[in-house]
Amino acid sequence: MNQPQLSDFNNSDLRIPKASDGQMVGLDHLPYGVLIADNKMLLSYANRGFSEMTGFSESEIIGRTCSFVQGEFTDKQTRDAIRVACKNGTTFQGEILNFKKDGTPFWNELTIEPMRNSAGQVEGFIGISRDITQRKSDEIARTEELLILQKHSQAAPAMGYQFRIRPDGSISFPFIGTASYVIYGFSPDEVKANPSRLFDCVHPDDSKRLWDxxxxxxxxxxxxxxxYRINLSGQAIRWLHGHSQPERESDGSTLWHGFVEDITQRKNFEEQIKQLAFYDTLTGLANRILFYDRLNQAMIASNRSGHFGAIICIDLDHFKPVNDDYGHAAGDAMLTEVATRLKHCVRGSDTVARFGGDEFVVMLSELSALNSESLAQAIQVAEKLLAALSADYSLIVKHDGMPDEIIRHISTASIGVSIFQGNQLDADQILKYADKAMYRAKKQGGGLVRIHE
Structure with a gap:
């Protein structure tokens, strides 16, 4: 609501009234405080609005100066300005921190106007008060927010900003931190001149998700x-984190206040943790934990679709002599080569894992919905894996300060196959069946594929 003007009162109002005057009744219905004082600034009237605003009753107000609502933290310069204006018979307009009867502080938007008689002499004063505490709180919050934005903007790699979308869909950055150059490669002026720059450099795979x-x-x-990721010319892909709070403006625009920071290092660290937690450090294959997670997901998907999946357990034949004769470096080289060959034999949607030592497991998903067809598909892949692992190995072993050593080795594998559909069996049982078939192949001399019967 707008601050009322003293011109809203006619000349007959501008005299020193008594509280019993009938003309005062209308003032009690106004949504703001009205005070009237004599030329010594002693209050002779306060409307109901002022009493409700401060918590003081009319009897506690009449005969006092306005200083009773002032306190230790009321600005001294503002109090002095009120006294000077009243002494000189001039108008005062300003904001002052006052205190309610219970001690609660509130911001008062105050106008004090002198009332003069026909001779031009000041007979008293009329004051209009409005509680603007909420508005002041919003202003303080906005100031603090801007300080935070500026702080972020000066502390690279975080960038404070304000972003606006107008009702017609056009965009702008009313405020952009100086870190925009560090993060995006554009100065604040360049961003303000062409706001789309910051969206154009978003990674294509993230662009739609970001805008949505x-x-x-x-x-x-x-x-x-x-x-989200950004892709700047001549630079590696970087990860950014954005966080902002929107507000609706009076014209229908939306304004966000927030910040963007470079989290590439954090993302890289998270990826390292993920690698350590879910992947075999030597081969980069899924480890047992990740394999079980994917197997459980595959079982759920199979339950919905009705399609079979398969588990293929693999144990290398003649691996131990590599470690014994050439050392663990050669063994590691062979295990890495085995992992590469296995991945080349399956689809991207399948999973290849290393459970430890020379034990590998492959999971096939989305096979046929028919038992016999799915089993045939699984056996075909298993035979392909066996052929790949039976090819000669040329292992390159590096030695510090010495030429690389090339080791020739011939090996085969023992492979067991088990198919599954839905969650008829638990994950451990499915693996157990494939493992038993693999050991049967091992007992029969290796270099074989056997299925769970």
């Missing part, structure tokens, strides 16, 4: 939080 999340935040006025 902005539109969702705009529609629901929910915080925008996203991790």
């Amino acid at each position: 999340s902005v539109l969702e935040s705009q529609e629901n006025l929910t915080p925008w939080i996203q991790d």
Whole structure:
């Protein structure tokens, strides 16, 4: 609501009234405080709005100066300005921190106007008060927010910003931190001149997701939080994290206040942790933990689709002599080569894992929905794996300060196959069946594929 003007009162109002005057009744219905004082600044009237604003009753107000709502933290310069204006018979307009009866502080937007008689002499004063605490809180919050934005903008690699989408869909950056050059390679002026620059460099695989999340935040006025990649010319792909809070403006625009920071190092660290937790450090294949997770997912998918999956357990024949005769470096080289060959024999949707030593497991998903056909498909892949692993090995072993050593080796593998459909069996049982078939192949001399019967 707008601050009322003293011109809203006619001349007959501008005299020193008594609280019993009938003309005062209307003032009690106004949504702001009205005070009237004599030329010594002693209050002779306060409307109901002022009493409700401060918590003081009319009897506690009449006969006092306005200083009773002032306190230790009321600005001294503002108090002095009020006294000077009243002494000189001039108008005061300003904001002052006052205190309610219970000690609660509130911000008062105050206008004090002198009332003069026909001779031009000041007979008293009329004041209009409005509680603007909420507005001041918003202003303080906005100031603190801007300071945070500026702090972020100066502390690379974080960039504070304000981003706006207008009702016509056009975009702008009213504020952009100086770290924009460090993060995006563009100065703040370049970004303001062409706001689309920051969206054009988003990785193609992340672009739609990023923009959809902005539109969702705009529609629901929910915080925008996203991790996404940018691809700058001549630089490695980098990860950014954005976090901002939207607000609707009076013209229908949406304005976000937030920051963007470079999280590439964090993402790389997370990836390293992921590698250590879910992947074999030597071969880069899935480890037992990740394999079980994917097997459980495959069982759920199989239960929905009705298609079979298969587990293929693999144990290398004649691997121990490599370690014994040439050392662990040669053994590691062979295991790495085995992993490469296995991956080349299966689809990207299949999983190849190393459980330890020379034991490998392959999971095939989305085979036929028919038992016999799916088993035939699994056996075909197993035979392909056996052929790949039976080819001669040329292992390159590196030695510090010495030429690389090339070791020739011939090996085969013992392979066991088990198919599954849905969750008729648990994961351990499926693996157990494939493992038993593999040991049967091993007992029969190796270099064989055997199925669970």
